Amino acid sequence: xxxxxxxxxxxxxxxxxxxxxxxxxxxxxxxxxxxxxxxxxxxxxxxxxxxxxxxxxxxxxxxxxxxxxxxxxxxxxxxxxxxxxxxxxxxxxxxxxxxxxxxxxxxxxxxxxxxxxxxxxxxxxxxxxxxxxxxxxxxxxxxxxxxxxxxxxxxxxxxxxxxxxxxxxxxxxxxxxxxxxxxx
Numbered sequence: 001x002x003x004x005x006x007x008x009x010x011x012x013x014x015x016x017x018x019x020x021x022x023x024x025x026x027x028x029x030x031x032x033x034x035x036x037x038x039x040x041x042x043x044x045x046x047x048x049x050x051x052x053x054x055x056x057x058x059x060x061x062x063x064x065x066x067x068x069x070x071x072x073x074x075x076x077x078x079x080x081x082x083x084x085x086x087x088x089x090x091x092x093x094x095x096x097x098x099x100x101x102x103x104x105x106x107x108x109x110x111x112x113x114x115x116x117x118x119x120x121x122x123x124x125x126x127x128x129x130x131x132x133x134x135x136x137x138x139x140x141x142x143x144x145x146x147x148x149x150x151x152x153x154x155x156x157x158x159x160x161x162x163x164x165x166x167x168x169x170x171x172x173x174x175x176x177x178x179x180x181x182x183x184x
Contacts, residue, residue, distance in 0.1 A: 012063050013060060013063040013064050013067055014131065014135060016056070016059060016060040016063055017060050017087070017131060019053070019056040019060070020053045020054075020056040020057035020060055020087075020091065021124060021127075021128070023049050023050070023052050023053030023056060024050070024053045024090070024094055024117075024120065024121065024124065025121065026049050027046045027047075027049035027050045027053060027094070027117070028046075028114070028117045028118065028121060029046075030042045030043070030045045030046030030049060031043060031046040031108075031109035031113070031114050031117060032114060034046060034108055034109055035109055035110070035111055035114050040106045040108050042108075043101075043106060043107060043108025043109050044106060044107050044108070046108075046109055047098065047101050047107035047108075047109075048107075050094050050097065050098045051098060053091075053094065054091060054094060054095055054098065057087065057088075057090075057091040057094075058091075060087070061084060061087065061088060061091075064080075064083070064084045064087070065084070067080070068080055068081070068084065076134070079130055079133055079134055080134060082130055083127060083130040083131055083134060086123060086124075086126050086127040086130060087124070087127045089120075089123050090120045090121070090123045090124040090127060093116055093117070093119060093120035093123065094117065094120050096116065097109070097113045097116050097117055097120075100113060101113065
């Protein structure tokens, strides 16, 4: 199954999902700083960060729904639906926080709303795990390395011809790379 929405061969939803997650985390940090005694401005910034995250979450959900059309009706479809529902649940908890704060004079957070936001981030952590499972299923060649192989560029082992300490670029011995000059 290939995603319908792609940019240069890469699915869009995994790219988009980073925006609401990052904005929700930033909003929680701003709200935490305001609740522990920071200026009221931090609560206002946290509120508007949640608003921006909710817009990004809406766009991400639409991209996920378009991709859901092509998922075969099996365990993968259940995982994709669970992923989208978990992300919607996280966004719903932040929406609740946002709606409660909308009538406040400075839109600052309270300790109770901060706990709701932390709960929403915990739900979002489950969404990250489900999203990682989907990515491993749909693009198995793009699995992330689990060791220091990522520092070399790929997860492939070092060439037997390359001596220890030789520069390896993307799994290729740097001495074997040729520079081809254009012909006049």
